[in-house]
Amino acid sequence: MLAEHAEFGVNINSVLGSGINHPQDALTVANRAVELGFTSTLGIIHDGTGQLRPLSELEQSIYTKIKNLGKRSYARFDKFQKNIVQAQPNDWRCRAGARYLYICENGLVHYCSQQRGFPAIPLKDYSRQYMRREFNTRKSCAPFCTVSCVQQVAMLDNWRSPQTLNPQAAGNSTLVRLQTQSQEKTEVFAK
Ligand code: SF4
Structure with missing residues (x-):
């Protein structure tokens, strides 16, 4: 009905990674979305701290198939995701707290859903x-x-404004989850 009647763009997002039981479902969903004339995006799901868990071989092959679905899939443009799929770090400047805000149920601003407590x-x-x-x-x-x-x-x-400041937490410190890079790498590759 949406394909026939929607007067707005419809995008279907499917997800891969981090313990999803039937990763092949993502491909079924993406194929159907494109068949119906919708756009299709693919998200790589993160763990409870917002960090990467490397994709299995099956998940990687599904990622490639979805990426090759055609230009209606945004996944083919996402260089961040390509690195994530290969368990490679991304070199970027996170502008959370400025370009992007996460507002919790208590009305506090945090960086994102995974880093509550900064700046709170x-x-x-x-x-x-x-x-x-x-x-x-x-x-x-x-x-x-x-x-x-x-x-x-x-x-x-x-490309601009190198980040020189350190995070400041103003809220409940028990919510803070930021880690050092070395801690993150140990955690990701130890699995
Ligand atoms: S603060 Fe930025 S880099 Fe850290 S998990 Fe959130 S979005 Fe990602």
Whole structure:
């Protein structure tokens, strides 16, 4: 019915990775989406800390098949995902807290769903000053991050303003999950 009647663009997103029981479902969904004339995107799902878990051989082959579905699939343009699939780090500047905000149920601004606790400032107080600070704050979780929506908005200005500041937590420190790069690599490749 959507294919026949929708007066807006319809995109179907399927996901791969991190313990999904039937990864082949993603291909079935993507094929059907394209057949119906919809666009199809593919997300690589992250673990509970927003970090990469390398894809299995089966998942990698499904990724390639979806990528080759044709130009209606955005997956073919995503260089971030290509590195993620190969368990390679991405070199980018995460602009969470500036270009992208995650607002929790308590009305606090956090970097993203996986990094709650930074900066944990109420939305009503979240001024441009904070956005500028976070724009220039380096996120140690960036190399193995799989939060693709933040990566996509970061492309706008990845080339400018090197990040020189360290994250500042203003909220409940028990929610903080940022790690050092070496911790992340040990965790990812030990599996
Ligand atoms: S790199 Fe940015 S988007 Fe990714 S987990 Fe860290 S704060 Fe979140």
